[in-house]
Amino acid sequence: MTRRENTQLTTLAAVQEKRLIKSLGRLDIILFIIAAYISLDTIGTIATGGSQSLLWAIVIVITFMIPNALMMAETGSAFAEEGGPYQWVKFAYGRLPAGIASVLYWITNPIWLGGSLCFIAFDAFSANVIHIKSGSIGEWIFKLGFIWVAIGLAVISLKKGKHVINVGAYAKIALLAIMVITTGIYGIKNGFQPFDFAGLTPTVTGFMGVAPILLFSYVGFEAPNAASGEMYDPHKDTAPSIRVGAIVSALAYILPVLSILLVVPAKDVGGIAGFMDAVKTVFSVYGGASSFLLGLAALFFVVGLLGLGSSWMMSTDRVQAIAAADGSFMNGWFGEFSERFGTPMRVNILSGVMASLFLVAGMTLVNGDTGAIFAVVLACAVSTLLVSYLIIVPAIMKLNRSFPDVHRPFRTPGGVRGFQIMGTVVFLYILIGSLGVIFPGLVEGILGIEYNFQDIWGLSRSQVEAFTIGTIAF
Numbered sequence: 001m002t003r004r005e006n007t008q009l010t011t012l013a014a015v016q017e018k019r020l021i022k023s024l025g026r027l028d029i030i031l032f033i034i035a036a037y038i039s040l041d042t043i044g045t046i047a048t049g050g051s052q053s054l055l056w057a058i059v060i061v062i063t064f065m066i067p068n069a070l071m072m073a074e075t076g077s078a079f080a081e082e083g084g085p086y087q088w089v090k091f092a093y094g095r096l097p098a099g100i101a102s103v104l105y106w107i108t109n110p111i112w113l114g115g116s117l118c119f120i121a122f123d124a125f126s127a128n129v130i131h132i133k134s135g136s137i138g139e140w141i142f143k144l145g146f147i148w149v150a151i152g153l154a155v156i157s158l159k160k161g162k163h164v165i166n167v168g169a170y171a172k173i174a175l176l177a178i179m180v181i182t183t184g185i186y187g188i189k190n191g192f193q194p195f196d197f198a199g200l201t202p203t204v205t206g207f208m209g210v211a212p213i214l215l216f217s218y219v220g221f222e223a224p225n226a227a228s229g230e231m232y233d234p235h236k237d238t239a240p241s242i243r244v245g246a247i248v249s250a251l252a253y254i255l256p257v258l259s260i261l262l263v264v265p266a267k268d269v270g271g272i273a274g275f276m277d278a279v280k281t282v283f284s285v286y287g288g289a290s291s292f293l294l295g296l297a298a299l300f301f302v303v304g305l306l307g308l309g310s311s312w313m314m315s316t317d318r319v320q321a322i323a324a325a326d327g328s329f330m331n332g333w334f335g336e337f338s339e340r341f342g343t344p345m346r347v348n349i350l351s352g353v354m355a356s357l358f359l360v361a362g363m364t365l366v367n368g369d370t371g372a373i374f375a376v377v378l379a380c381a382v383s384t385l386l387v388s389y390l391i392i393v394p395a396i397m398k399l400n401r402s403f404p405d406v407h408r409p410f411r412t413p414g415g416v417r418g419f420q421i422m423g424t425v426v427f428l429y430i431l432i433g434s435l436g437v438i439f440p441g442l443v444e445g446i447l448g449i450e451y452n453f454q455d456i457w458g459l460s461r462s463q464v465e466a467f468t469i470g471t472i473a474f
Contacts, residue, residue: 020082020229021342023159026237029224031169032162033245036223036311038172038252040120040304044275045213046253047260051199052206054257057214059202061250064429065218067422069246070412072221073239074419075396078408080238082229083322084222084315085392090326092395092402099328101395104388104472106320106347107354111471112381113150113309114355115362118143121305124276128298143359146306151352153310154317157341158230161314168307175300176252179279183259186282192262204443212437215429216382217253219389221245226315226322230342239410276301317347379437380471386434387472393430397423438468 024032046053081087085105090098122132122142132138153161199206221242228234260278279297283290321344325335338345358380399406400419412419435442 020337021157021159022230022232023157023162024224024227024231024237026241028162028166029231029237029241030244030248031166032224032311033221033241034172034248034252035165035169035307036315037220037245037249038176038304039217039308040172040175040275040301042213042217043253043256044260044277046210046217047257047264047275047278049206049210051196051261052201052203053210053214054254054261055200055202056207056210057254057257060211060214060218060429061254064215064426065246065250068219068426069221069242071393071396071400071419071422071426072225073242073410074408074412075399076222076225076228076242077235077238077410078406079399080225080228080231080234082227083319083326084225084228085388086319086323086326086328088399089391089395090328092398093391095326095328097391097395098326099323101388101391102319102323102328104384105392106316106351107471108381108385108388109309109312109316110351110354111358111384113313113351114143114147114358116381117150117305117309118146118355118359119362121146121302124298124301128276128280129295144356146302146309147355147359148352150306150309150313151348151355153306154313154348154351155338155341155343155345157343158227158314161310161343165307165311165314168304168311171300171307172252172304173248175279175297175304176256178297179282180255180259182282182285183263183278186263186285189285193264195261208432208436208443211429212379212382212386212433215433216385218249219385220312222392223312223315226318235407235409313348313351314343317344317351320344321347379440379468382437383434383468383472386430386437389430390427390434393423393427397427438472439465 046057049056075088076084079088079091086098086102089101122139125142126132126134126139132142153164224231224241225234225238228238231237256275256278259282260275263281264278276298279301280294283294283297286293320329321335321337323329323335324332324347325337326332329335334344334346334350336346337343397420400416400423404416412422414421432443
């Protein structure tokens with residue numbers, strides 16, 4: 001298939017295509033990847049598994065993150081159409097599988113924004129900046145405001161919205177760098193926690209406990225390709241941007257997790273507040289200034305989360321809008337790109353409504369503390385995203401095999417065979433991770449490993465599976 005034939009596969013209406021505004025250069029793409037890829041909300045969750053989690057975080061970087069980044073770099077630079085993953089699945093398998101993949105890929109982010117990001121942002125803000133009583137009208141205002149500010153950033157033109165995304169990326173890098181450096185100062189002054197070297201022995205239980213959240217955190221290199229039509233030179237800039245983003249992201253997960261384990265007692269490492277608890281601990285070295293600096297760190301944390309949510313909304317809403325414009329969702333009505341902003345406003349608003357509904361569901365239908373609600377709604381987001389990759393990864397493997405003549409500015413090591421081997425490993429990881437989060441305890445049960453549901457989730461099995469399975473069914 002020639003490049004010209006490849007571009008002709010896109011059926012986006014010409015009037016919509018003309019509304020796409022070229023806005024993203026290479027630095028913008030790198031910062032977009034950092035904003036979308038580094039999930040501050042999951043760092044504390046990863047650390048809950050102790051040194052075992054750190055071990056698997058490093059192993060999965062090598063065996064999953066890097067291969068996945070290389071495959072997305074080749075695919076994204078070769079098939080550089082607006083809508084990214086939707087287009088790839090359509091080229092490989094047709095509109096129906098592409099439509100299913102795009103819905104799962106898209107719905108993840110309203111779930112995540114409304115049921116996870118706004119929860120952890122509220123906890124960080126209320127605990128360290130201005131106290132807001134839990135369950136009060138103030139909590140509802142903060143969380144709904146967080147959702148709709150993120151949606152607003154997705155609505156405005158990418159040329160303007162990218163600046164906020166860039167600020168969010170810089171806020172993440174600054175916060176993580178300060179936290180890691182301060183951890184060193186704290187350790188020299190007060191001593192580090194004894195490191196659990198015994199926990200480095202790999203176990204199936206340890207892997208299953210952390211694999212879904214690690215896989216969820218380690219995917220997303222294709223996110224900028226949703227806006228390929230808005231890049232200045234997607235064929236040239238995609239692969240280098242992903243390579244840089246992968247290196248920064250790997251360090252941004254491993255070093256903070258190590259820092260948390262070095263300063264927070266193992267019994268006190270908590271998922272939803274784990275990261276900010278570690279920051280609070282190490283910032284004590286600054287004496288009287290620690291309270292002010294902690295409040296500033298919390299603001300950086302919230303801004304980073306806002307950039308995370310809005311960058312994914314910008315990406316997945318475009319995927320869903322292209323699917324709609326192509327006739328694969330709601331008869332095309334949601335495929336409209338705003339003539340004024342060049343953004344898929346109708347899908348943006350739909351995402352805001354869905355995120356608000358998941359916020360209401362999380363706060364009213366799940367009987368548990370904030371940490372339990374955070375865990376179960378995060379599980380819903382993990383489940384839908386990973387299942388979408390069960391379609392996307394085989395699709396890009398097929399494109400790699402079936403269209404060897406398409407110009408590829410970047411090729412993975414090992415050529416077609418190397419791509420297929422890496423794709424198989426990545427797919428198996430995602431399959432195991434999907435089973436682990438949709439049916440918690442299933443794999444452990446098959447292997448005869450004891451799984452205490454209440455202790456792990458803080459909720460009953462029926463509550464967790466009602467959310468995970470119910471979300472996918474819906």
